[in-house]
Amino acid sequence: VTEIALASPRRPRAGLGELLTVFRGHPSLTRSDVAEVTGLSRATVNQRLEALLAAGVIAPADGQAPRRGRPAERFAFNATRGILLLVDIGATGMRAALCDLSGGILQERFTPSSVTDGPEAVLPEVQGLFAQMLAATGHTPEEVEGIGLDVPGPVDFDAGLVISPPIMTGWDRYDIRGWFSRHYPCPVVVEKDANAMVFGEHRLIHPDVANMLYLKLGTGIGSGIIANGQIYRGADGAAGDIGHNQIPIRDDAPEPLCRCGNTGCVEAYAGGWAMVRDLQAAGLAITTVDQAVEAIKAGDPTAVRLARRTGRILGAALSDAVSLLNPRVVVLGGQLAAAEAHLYAGLREMIYRRSLPLATRHLQIIPSQLDRRAGVVGLGYLVADHVFDPVRVEQALSG
Amino acid sequence: VTEIALASPRRPRAGLGELLTVFRGHPSLTRSDVAEVTGLSRATVNQRLEALLAAGVIAPADGQAPRRGRPAERFAFNATRGILLLVDIGATGMRAALCDLSGGILQERFTPSSVTDGPEAVLPEVQGLFAQMLAATGHTPEEVEGIGLDVPGPVDFDAGLVISPPIMTGWDRYDIRGWFSRHYPCPVVVEKDANAMVFGEHRLIHPDVANMLYLKLGTGIGSGIIANGQIYRGADGAAGDIGHNQIPIRDDAPEPLCRCGNTGCVEAYAGGWAMVRDLQAAGLAITTVDQAVEAIKAGDPTAVRLARRTGRILGAALSDAVSLLNPRVVVLGGQLAAAEAHLYAGLREMIYRRSLPLATRHLQIIPSQLDRRAGVVGLGYLVADHVFDPVRVEQALSG
Numbered sequence: 001v002t003e004i005a006l007a008s009p010r011r012p013r014a015g016l017g018e019l020l021t022v023f024r025g026h027p028s029l030t031r032s033d034v035a036e037v038t039g040l041s042r043a044t045v046n047q048r049l050e051a052l053l054a055a056g057v058i059a060p061a062d063g064q065a066p067r068r069g070r071p072a073e074r075f076a077f078n079a080t081r082g083i084l085l086l087v088d089i090g091a092t093g094m095r096a097a098l099c100d101l102s103g104g105i106l107q108e109r110f111t112p113s114s115v116t117d118g119p120e121a122v123l124p125e126v127q128g129l130f131a132q133m134l135a136a137t138g139h140t141p142e143e144v145e146g147i148g149l150d151v152p153g154p155v156d157f158d159a160g161l162v163i164s165p166p167i168m169t170g171w172d173r174y175d176i177r178g179w180f181s182r183h184y185p186c187p188v189v190v191e192k193d194a195n196a197m198v199f200g201e202h203r204l205i206h207p208d209v210a211n212m213l214y215l216k217l218g219t220g221i222g223s224g225i226i227a228n229g230q231i232y233r234g235a236d237g238a239a240g241d242i243g244h245n246q247i248p249i250r251d252d253a254p255e256p257l258c259r260c261g262n263t264g265c266v267e268a269y270a271g272g273w274a275m276v277r278d279l280q281a282a283g284l285a286i287t288t289v290d291q292a293v294e295a296i297k298a299g300d301p302t303a304v305r306l307a308r309r310t311g312r313i314l315g316a317a318l319s320d321a322v323s324l325l326n327p328r329v330v331v332l333g334g335q336l337a338a339a340e341a342h343l344y345a346g347l348r349e350m351i352y353r354r355s356l357p358l359a360t361r362h363l364q365i366i367p368s369q370l371d372r373r374a375g376v377v378g379l380g381y382l383v384a385d386h387v388f389d390p391v392r393v394e395q396a397l398s399g
Numbered sequence: 400v401t402e403i404a405l406a407s408p409r410r411p412r413a414g415l416g417e418l419l420t421v422f423r424g425h426p427s428l429t430r431s432d433v434a435e436v437t438g439l440s441r442a443t444v445n446q447r448l449e450a451l452l453a454a455g456v457i458a459p460a461d462g463q464a465p466r467r468g469r470p471a472e473r474f475a476f477n478a479t480r481g482i483l484l485l486v487d488i489g490a491t492g493m494r495a496a497l498c499d500l501s502g503g504i505l506q507e508r509f510t511p512s513s514v515t516d517g518p519e520a521v522l523p524e525v526q527g528l529f530a531q532m533l534a535a536t537g538h539t540p541e542e543v544e545g546i547g548l549d550v551p552g553p554v555d556f557d558a559g560l561v562i563s564p565p566i567m568t569g570w571d572r573y574d575i576r577g578w579f580s581r582h583y584p585c586p587v588v589v590e591k592d593a594n595a596m597v598f599g600e601h602r603l604i605h606p607d608v609a610n611m612l613y614l615k616l617g618t619g620i621g622s623g624i625i626a627n628g629q630i631y632r633g634a635d636g637a638a639g640d641i642g643h644n645q646i647p648i649r650d651d652a653p654e655p656l657c658r659c660g661n662t663g664c665v666e667a668y669a670g671g672w673a674m675v676r677d678l679q680a681a682g683l684a685i686t687t688v689d690q691a692v693e694a695i696k697a698g699d700p701t702a703v704r705l706a707r708r709t710g711r712i713l714g715a716a717l718s719d720a721v722s723l724l725n726p727r728v729v730v731l732g733g734q735l736a737a738a739e740a741h742l743y744a745g746l747r748e749m750i751y752r753r754s755l756p757l758a759t760r761h762l763q764i765i766p767s768q769l770d771r772r773a774g775v776v777g778l779g780y781l782v783a784d785h786v787f788d789p790v791r792v793e794q795a796l797s798g
Contacts, residue, residue: 015438039414154757164757211634223723227626234725235610238758241722246715246753247645260755316645320719323640324622326633354645356659358553358563359637 016397017390019048020057020077024102024388028061028076049075055397056081057388077102082145083137084383085130085184088193088375089122089151091115091167091219095376096129098137101145101387103203103380107133108373115152118170123179130183141184146387148189148379149176150196152220154238160190163237166260167220189383193375194240195231197368198224200378201331205369212329213321214368215242217314217336217343219272219289220259225325231382243267247316266317270310272336278306289335296339307339311346318347319354326359333368340367415796416789418447419456419476423501423787427460427475448474454796455480456787476501481544482536483782484529484583487592487774488521488550490514490566490618494775495528497536500544500786502602502779506532507772514551517569522578529582540583545786547588547778548575549595551619553637559589562636565659566619588782592774593639594630596767597623599777600730604768611728612720613767614641616713616735616742618671618688619658624724630781642666646715665716669709671735677705688734695738706738710745717746718753725758732767739766 022037023029029037034045052058053075061074079102087096092114098107109129113122126149134141153165162171177188191199198214206212214224221243225232233239244258244265255264256274268274272289279286279295282302286292295303318330336343344365352360370377386392421436422428428436433444451457452474460473478501486495491513497506508528512521525548533540552564561570576587590598597613605611613623620642624631632638643657643664654663655673667673671688678685678694681701685691694702717729735742743764751759769776785791 164755166755209634211638225723227631228629230627232626232724234758235608235727236725236757236761238755239610239723239725241725241755241758244753244755245719245722262753320644321723323644324624324638324720324723325631326635326638326640328634354643354661356565356637356640356643358635359633359640362635 015390015394016048016051017388017392017394020052020388020393021390023052023058023075023077024384026076028074030074034075051397057393057397079104082143083139084146084148084380084387085133085144086148086376086379086383087126087129087150088196088379089113089115089126089149090193090375091152094122094126094129095372096126096133097376097380098130098133098139099376099380101384103377103384105373105376105380107137108376109133115171116167116169119174119176119179120170123176127180127183144184144186146187146189146383147180147184148191148196148383150191150193150375150379152193152218152222154236154241155190155192155195155233156237157189157191157233160188162190187383187386189379189386191231191379191382192222192224192233192237192240194222194224195233196224196376196378196382197333197370197374198226198331198378199231199382200370200374200376200380201333201368202226202378203381204377206329206331209328211325211327212331213325213327214331214333214374215314215318216334217270217272217332218334221267221271221314223321225327227325242317242321243271245317245320247313266313270313270317272334275306275310275336279303282306293335293338296342304342307342308346310336311343312350313346314343315347315350316354319351322351322355322359322363328362328364330363330365331368332365333371333374337367414789414793415447415450416787416791416793419451419787419792420789422451422457422474422476423783425475427473429473433474450796456792456796478503481542482538483545483547483779483786484532484543485547485775485778485782486525486528486549487595487778488512488514488525488548489592489774490551493521493525493528494771495525495532496772496775496779497529497532497538498775498779500783502776502783504772504775504779506536507775508532514570515566515568518573518575518578519569522575526579526582543583543585545586545588545782546579546583547590547595547782549590549592549774549778551592551617551621553635553640554589554591554594554632555636556588556590556632559587561589586782586785588778588785590630590778590781591621591623591632591636591639593621593623594632595623595775595777595781596732596769596773597625597730597777598630598781599769599773599775599779600732600767601625601777602780603776605728605730608727610724610726611730612724612726613730613732613773614713614717615733616669616671616731617733620666620670620713622720625726626724641716641720642670644716644719646712665712669712669716671733674705674709674735678702681705692734692737695741703741706741707745709735710742711749712745713742714746714749715753718750721750721754721758721762727761727763729762729764730767731764732770732773736766736770 059078061076079100093112096109099105153168160177194216210229212226216222223240223242256268258265258268275292296307458477460475478499492511495508498504552567593615609628611625615621622639622641655667657664657667674691695706
């Protein structure tokens with residue numbers, strides 16, 4: 001596998017792009033540090049540092065501004081020379097953020113919004129939030145070096161297109177990049193929501209965990225996978241689709257109909273929309289997933305009983321995923337994750353009952369620490385990695 | 400992720416190790432090719448080629464032996480300066496192979512053997528096959544540069560240990576490397592069988608497919624995963640355990656007991672041992688999985704009916720894995736895969752019924768082309784990659 005990357009004549013070795021990656025991985029470095037980390041000669045180090053300084057992508061480190069006639073000795077990635085704009089587009093609301101070039105979030109905005117209104121309605125709303133945040137922080141569109149969006153549907157990551165989304169009317173293959181190019185002259189990254197979320201949890205909370213799963217329990221059910229330290233998107237960007245797995249329930253009730261057209265899917269039992277359906281059928285006056293979660297947290301007996309059953313159903317689906325993927329950490333996020341204790345008990349019960357001990361011996365099942373910010377946090381790192389991809393940097397600086 | 404690898408000061412850039420990897424990825428290269436691929440100066444290229452030539456790991460390419468006084472112009476990885484020894488240890492037999500340093504197999508041996516006899520009985524049998532192959536090809540133990548074993552159980556790959564194997568009595572944490580060090584002064588790689596098999600199919604048959612799944616249908620049921628072009632082992636080497644997933648069967652029969660102690664596992668319906676159980680219960684005089692496959696292929700109505708049902712059950716389990724992993728290719732291997740048509744019909748039926756169209760639109764479900772050789776073929780590439788890992792080579796040549 002290594003040899004495929006190396007065999008490409010277009011990939012330069014230890015060039016400016018990779019040197020910048022070294023800076024992005026350290027708070028600051030001296031010339032000697034750079035020589036040691038890269039194995040480059042002192043003369044080459046000096047020459048490459050000059051090029052990175054001239055491009056403004058690194059700068060003398062804090063408190064180390066050069067005195068007249070003496071060159072700076074310590075350098076750092078210049079995270080403040082530009083900004084990134086991010087938006088996590090959910091089914092019923094969107095969270096936008098403005099961050100520096102290292103992914104550190106400086107501003108956030110949330111607004112209700114319906115993804116089913118389609119891109120021609122939703123993207124202007126996104127642009128409105130972006131413009132507000134730029135104004136609030138005194139930045140201009142020219143300073144935007146990258147844009148990231150995540151959406152609740154499958155994405156062709158390389159093309160930046162939403163593909164065959166089950167719930168996103170009008171978004172199929174819509175030219176999101178083209179739309180933003182009217183406003184910003186920079187790359188646009190489009191990602192599936194659960195992938196952005198698992199990446200945020202991975203990079204900020206669990207950087208040493210190479211194999212993890214993020215289960216998004218919202219209106220629908222999806223998941224994001226980190227495999228061998230990378231986002232795993234699968235062959236068509238459809239990986240992580242756990243919500244339409246069938247689960248073995250042995251009772252006499254007919255299998256519920258799912259939004260996807262099949263019956264008996266995990267989501268048709270345990271998705272937020274299914275919980276609302278079941279609570280309404282039991283006579284509770286609720287219409288939203290958040291209200292269902294409130295009823296559970298308030299201790300309503302019907303809601304609590306449903307939450308426990310939902311936990312067991314999610315646990316049955318998750319135990320299959322745990323057996324297949326053997327993650328070290330499973331993070332539970334999304335609105336339903338707030339139902340915590342009642343959901344978790346049933347969920348853990350099923351996983352430990354079903355999965356083989358080797359796969360669960362060191363398994364952690366924990367709530368999302370980033371909660372509703374996971375998407376924008378993950379997008380920040382993802383867009384930064386894209387903008388400062390070594391090959392891209394090399395081409396920009398040597399071209 | 401890139402930055403984690405780069406941040407290590409111990410990883411040299413574009414050194415001898417990576418240069419050797421470039422040679423391993425090409426049939427042969429001129430000095431100019433090397434300069435172009437690596438971006439190194441001509442002087443540095445000449446110096447590094449000398450070091451690799453002196454170590455014997457590259458050689459002047461065929462028909463390009465240097466004339467007196469004129470340096471060779473074309474060089475190639477020296478695959479014949481040593482050999483690798485490999486063995487695929489199955490539940491009831493083992494296949495051993497001797498290959499060159501590029502993974503090209505030169506000799507093979509098969510012998511019946513019972514893995515449950517434990518390592519103290521099985522490893523001397525392996526060593527017997529290795530010694531036979533060395534003698535047959537005129538090689539000495541000193542020429543062995545790497546050894547690879549795969550086993551039907553979970554493996555801690557870095558430690559080279561079998562961990563908590565359900566069916567491998569006596570192998571748990573047995574010091575396989577220590578045992579072989581008595582005979583051969585070289586690295587020993589231990590891998591789970593389905594991982595070696597999926598790697599063989601990936602590298603030799605589907606080198607451009609970055610996401611694929613190998614389903615091993617033998618006495619038991621397991622799988623191996625290629626994710627983003629790499630073997631995916633999971634956090635504890637337990638990934639790919641699909642045989643003990645529960646499948647949703649709605650009938651009135653009690654769920655069958657599995658070897659793992661649970662009931663209703665895929666394997667308890669569709670594993671080779673379960674087919675033998677069911678055919679015996681139906682009055683057929685068979686005792687082995689191969690006999691069951693023969694009965695299916697001979698058109699015995701009871702066996703054919705069971706094969707179709709087995710296909711649908713495997714398809715139900717596989718459709719969940721396809722939804723989660725979104726592979727481009729699913730390869731079916733193992734003894735039961737020989738039951739082809741009857742099995743495949745039911746299997747495909749369930750996958751296309753259950754999985755969302757995006758995940759199956761370009762999906763290929765195909766029989767293993769390497770068949771029973773997949774394990775040793777995969778081990779050959781795996782051991783070669785390990786022996787010629789850039790960091791290892793760098794340390795050996797510059798130490």
